[in-house]
Every structure is written in structure tokens, then in C-alpha cells.
Amino acid sequence: MSGCALNEKEFFSCCQLLLQQSEHLRDGWSWEAVQGSEEGYLRKTVLRSVLADCYDAQKQTETASDSVSPVSAHPIQELQQQERTQPVVATCFHSDGIIGDDGDEDDAVCVLSEGSSHVLQYEYHILYSCSYSAPVLYFRAFTLEGRSLTLEDVWSSVHPNFRHCLQNSPLTAITQQEHPLLGQPFFMLHPCRTEEFMRPVLQEAQEQPRPVNYVLLWLSVVGPVVGLDVPLKYCTQLHLSSLQHSASDLMSSTVETGVRRFARKTCK
Amino acid sequence: MADDKDVLRDVWFGRIPTCFTLNQDEVTEREAEAYYLLLPRVSYLTLVTDKVKKHFLKVMRTEDVEEMWFEYEGTPLKWHYPIGVLFDLHASNSVLPWSITVHFKNFPDRDLLHCPSSSVIEAHFMSSIKEADALKHKSQVVNDMQKKDHKQLWMGLQNDKFDQFWAMNRKLMEYPTEEGGFRYIPFRIYQAMSDRPFIQKLFRPVSPEGNAYTLGDLLKEMYPAAITNDGEQKRYQVVIHGIEPLLETPLQWLSEHLSHPDNFLHICVVPTPSD
Numbered sequence: 166m167s168g169c170a171l172n173e174k175e176f177f178s179c180c181q182l183l184l185q186q187s188e189h190l191r192d193g194w195s196w197e198a199v200q201g202s203e204e205g206y207l208r209k210t211v212l213r214s215v216l217a218d219c220y221d222a223q224k225q226t227e228t229a230s231d232s233v234s235p236v237s238a239h240p241i242q243e244l245q246q247q248e249r250t251q252p253v254v255a256t257c258f259h260s261d262g263i264i265g266d267d268g269d270e271d272d273a274v275c276v277l278s279e280g281s282s283h284v285l286q287y288e289y290h291i292l293y294s295c296s297y298s299a300p301v302l303y304f305r306a307f308t309l310e311g312r313s314l315t316l317e318d319v320w321s322s323v324h325p326n327f328r329h330c331l332q333n334s335p336l337t338a339i340t341q342q343e344h345p346l347l348g349q350p351f352f353m354l355h356p357c358r359t360e361e362f363m364r365p366v367l368q369e370a371q372e373q374p375r376p377v378n379y380v381l382l383w384l385s386v387v388g389p390v391v392g393l394d395v396p397l398k399y400c401t402q403l404h405l406s407s408l409q410h411s412a413s414d415l416m417s418s419t420v421e422t423g424v425r426r427f428a429r430k431t432c433k
Numbered sequence: 434m435a436d437d438k439d440v441l442r443d444v445w446f447g448r449i450p451t452c453f454t455l456n457q458d459e460v461t462e463r464e465a466e467a468y469y470l471l472l473p474r475v476s477y478l479t480l481v482t483d484k485v486k487k488h489f490l491k492v493m494r495t496e497d498v499e500e501m502w503f504e505y506e507g508t509p510l511k512w513h514y515p516i517g518v519l520f521d522l523h524a525s526n527s528v529l530p531w532s533i534t535v536h537f538k539n540f541p542d543r544d545l546l547h548c549p550s551s552s553v554i555e556a557h558f559m560s561s562i563k564e565a566d567a568l569k570h571k572s573q574v575v576n577d578m579q580k581k582d583h584k585q586l587w588m589g590l591q592n593d594k595f596d597q598f599w600a601m602n603r604k605l606m607e608y609p610t611e612e613g614g615f616r617y618i619p620f621r622i623y624q625a626m627s628d629r630p631f632i633q634k635l636f637r638p639v640s641p642e643g644n645a646y647t648l649g650d651l652l653k654e655m656y657p658a659a660i661t662n663d664g665e666q667k668r669y670q671v672v673i674h675g676i677e678p679l680l681e682t683p684l685q686w687l688s689e690h691l692s693h694p695d696n697f698l699h700i701c702v703v704p705t706p707s708d
Binding site for chain 1: 563
């Protein structure tokens with residue numbers, strides 16, 4: 166890895182590693198290749214339920230600044246009665262604690278009750294930007310009826326701690342962009358600051374020294390900003406010996422540092 | 434003999450005569466007349482069509498008006514592409530004026546980005562400039578500029594002020610003499626019939642031996658199908674700002690003189706018209 170920039174070959178290798186781990190953990194990532202070349206991107210689809218009461222409860226416990234949320238929870242079209250014949254178990258978005266609490270995914274599962282839930286399909290793509298020598302996160306979201314979510318709708322899925330920062334910093338904000346390979350509108354987290362916030366995170370990890378997957382590390386920092394969870398189990402897989410425990414410590418502390426630095430930098 | 438600087442002016446002041454017609458399915462209170470306008474090649478549709486909107490709103494009720502969007506022969510036009518690129522890509526070999534259909538309903542949100550205000554256009558424009566500088570100068574020049582300098586670039590484009598724009602943009606066109614050119618050339622190659630919206634990759638303007646790469650060298654590497662081999666019939670035209678530069682033209686020169694205000698060299702590969 167040259168400094169804190171990532172070249173395309175390295176991106177490809179990191180993605181393949183991540184894929185292997187994802188398959189093992191059944192985390193749902195796939196590789197979409199472009200015309201049988203090495204060029205391509207990682208893709209993952211997530212069904213997420215935004216529970217109206219769950220969201221409101223979190224707002225009450227929010228101890229962060231008095232910044233007003235940019236939009237109130239938009240009433241997204243209710244599911245048709247016919248579409249839900251039985252209660253659906255889906256991932257509920259939690260905003261308390263980023264990753265590294267106890268990594269217990271069971272916390273995130275709730276049973277939907279009729280009339281209070283909106284199930285959304287989120288699609289995440291990880292592409293490589295040759296201009297910034299960094300990975301870039303693209304995503305879009307639809308209701309189950311196929312209605313695209315607007316930027317306002319998407320804001321409500323951004324972790325409250327980041328909402329205030331992102332609003333003030335246009336270049337790390339979420340903007341609508343054309344997907345460079347598909348040509349369709351997606352939301353994107355701007356990559357121009359990536360090298361900046363990855364540098365200290367990488368240095369800390371490299372001081373150990375431990376093998377580091379740039380893409381995985383980067384994803385664990387930016388993913389939570391847009392509600393994409395990266396289970397800690399990804400890094401415990403790197404070490405099969407008794408070093409497992411300290412590896413996850415390293416990852417969680419490194420990631421926390423990275424997240425704090427990311428938040429600080431975006432607030433400038 | 435034409436100075437290189439004249440090329441910069443010719444590029445900036447390029448215009449496309451356009452006829453805007455309201456989509457037949459829009460609900461109007463009376464017949465809508467077509468609206469004619471000279472569009473700047475280097476600007477963006479949503480930045481220069483306020484008059485078009487005002488014109489058609491005169492015959493419509495506000496409740497029938499949503500976000501305005503444009504279409505050419507069934508293809509939604511991407512406002513975030515420079516106007517000249519849209520024309521060269523979709524309509525370069527058709528009769529002038531360029532006939533664009535105006536819509537106020539059924540925004541195709543799977544195809545087009547939303548454009549709620551001019552600050553979105555500004556953000557997009559500045560984002561392109563920053564990306565171009567990341568390629569040319571590792572972002573050093575654009576990061577050394579102040580906020581007011583960035584604003585000057587945008588205001589220059591918005592208000593069609595060549596001198597104001599270039600007073601700042603010339604800094605983005607400089608490079609260390611010993612390098613012979615930029616680090617990488619910011620370019621995008623478009624082809625109308627492709628699934629892929631454009632080709633953009635890393636490409637240096639100068640070889641390790643110090644030789645200047647040409648437009649032909651770029652195409653050979655990125656899009657060989659665009660080049661006609663000896664004895665073959667010419668299948669494609671390689672169009673920049675409505676003209677076909679010689680393939681022997683040095684890429685560095687093209688980047689300095691034929692880039693759009695967003696600092697990208699936008700290259701359209703279109704099928705040669707069959708007479």
C-alpha cells in the first residue's frame with residue numbers, strides 16, 4: 166500500500182478478501198464485474214425497516230447538540246395490507262452506539278407491528294475512484310413499491326451524530342450523483358477527504374503491525390454514517406489464534422478513532 | 434495566425450441554436466408556443482433555461498407544474514452534462530435548431546439527477562473542478578485557492594464572464610515545466626450506444642521517455658474501436674466541442690485549451706453519418 170492512497174489493484178484485492186469473509190459471515194456482499202475485466206464493484210442489498218416509534222424514541226435519548234434534524238420523519242407510503250401476511254423480522258436502524266458496543270447483532274432485530282413500519286430496500290455499492298485513489302460509497306433506496314427515496318428521506322437514516330456535521334461540510338456531504346458504471350442516480354459520500362481521515366487510522370493499525378484491509382477499514386468508518394453496519398466478526402476472522410480478542414480490540418479502537426477523526430474533519 | 438488564446442474564446446462562446454417545445458401531454462390552458470434560445474455549449478441546461486420555464490408557465494396552472502426536465506427524441510437529457518456534450522452525443526448530425534421537449538411531470542428519477550436549485554449545479558460544477566485538479570495536481574492548486582476564488586470560477590460560468598473565469602482558471606492550467614504536463618489528464622469518453630455512461634481512467638500526457646501523447650494514443654488505450662484502421666471505412670467520429678480534432682493533437686494541449694470550464698476534456702464518440 167503506497168502511503169494512504171489505494172491503487173486499483175489493491176482495491177480489487179481488498180474487495181476479494183472482504184468478499185471471502187462476507188461469504189463466511191453471510192453478510193451479503195457480491196462482486197459485480199464490468200465486462201469480464203478486473204474492473205467492478207462490491208454490492209449489497211439490505212432491507213431496512215424504519216420504525217416510526219423506534220426513531221422517535223431515539224430522538225428523545227439523543228444527548229448530542231441541539232441541532233434540529235433537517236427533516237422530520239417523512240411519512241413514507243404505508244405497506245399495502247396484502248404485502249404483509251405475517252409479522253416481518255427486519256433490521257431496525259439503531260443510532261445508539263456505532264459499532265463496537267458488543268457486536269451483538271441480535272440487538273438490531275425487531276418485530277414489526279402493523280401500521281408503524283416502513284420497509285425500505287437499500288442498495289450499497291463500493292466503487293474505486295481513480296481520481297482520489299480511494300474507495301467510494303454509493304447507495305440508493307426504494308420503498309417496496311419501487312418509489313425512490315429522496316435526499317430528504319435518506320437524511321433520516323444518517324446517524325444523528327453525523328447529520329449536523331455533514332450538513333455543514335458540502336464535500337463530505339451526501340449528494341446525488343450519477344453512478345459511473347451504471348449511469349443511474351445514486352447517493353454518494355464524497356471521497357475527497359478519504360485519504361485525510363484514513364491516514365491516522367492506517368498508521369495506528371500499521372504500528373502494530375497487523376495486516377490491514379483498507380477497504381474493510383474504510384467501510385467500517387463510513388458505513389455507519391449511512392446506516393451500513395459492519396460486524397466486528399469481519400476482523401476476528403483475520404486471526405485464527407488466541408490473538409483473536411486483541412485483534413477485535415484493535416479494530417474497535419482503531420475504528421472509534423477513525424470515526425471520531427472523520428466526524429472532526431467533516432465539521433471543519 | 435490564430436493564437437491559442439483565441440481557441441479559449443471560441444470554446445467559451447460556442448452556442449447551439451435550440452427550439453424548446455412543450456410535451457404534448459402536459460395540461461395547458463391554451464396552446465404553448467415553441468421557445469427559441471441560443472444555448473452556451475459550456476454551460477448546463479438547468480442553469481440557462483429560466484426563461485424557458487417562465488415562458489411555458491404562462492400557459493400552465495401551478496398545480497400541473499413539477500420539476501422541469503428535458504428530453505430529446507425520447508432520451509431524458511442529463512442536466513449535469515455540459516450542454517455541448519449532450520448535443521454532440523445525441524444530435525450532432527441532425528438539422529439545426531436542436532429540438533428539445535420540455536416536461537413538467539413524471540420526472541424520470543431512475544435516469545436523471547434532481548436539480549432543485551442553482552446551488553446544486555454549483556456544487557456539481559465545483560466538484561468536477563476539484564476532481565480534475567486531483568488528477569492534474571493532486572488537488573494542490575485547488576486547495577490553495579480561497580473560497581472566494583472558487584466562487585469566482587462559478588460566478589464566471591454563471592454570468593458568462595470569460596475574463597473573470599479565466600483569471601482564476603489559468604492557475605488550474607499551470608504545471609511544473611520539467612514535468613511537461615499535468616500529472617494525469619482529466620477526460621471522459623462518451624458513447625451514445627453504450628450501457629456505461631462514460632470511460633474515465635488514469636492517463637498521463639507525457640510518456641516516461643518524455644514524448645507527448647496524442648488524442649490518438651488516448652483512444653488507442655481507452656477506446657480502440659473509435660480508431661479507423663488503414664483501408665477501413667470510418668465508422669466513428671471523435672468529437673470535442675462540435676469539431677473533430679486531428680488524432681495527432683497533443684493531449685496536453687487539448688486539456689489546456691479544449692477542456693470545459695469544469696476542467697474536463699469531454700470526448701464524444703458518435704457513429705459517422707451515412708450520407
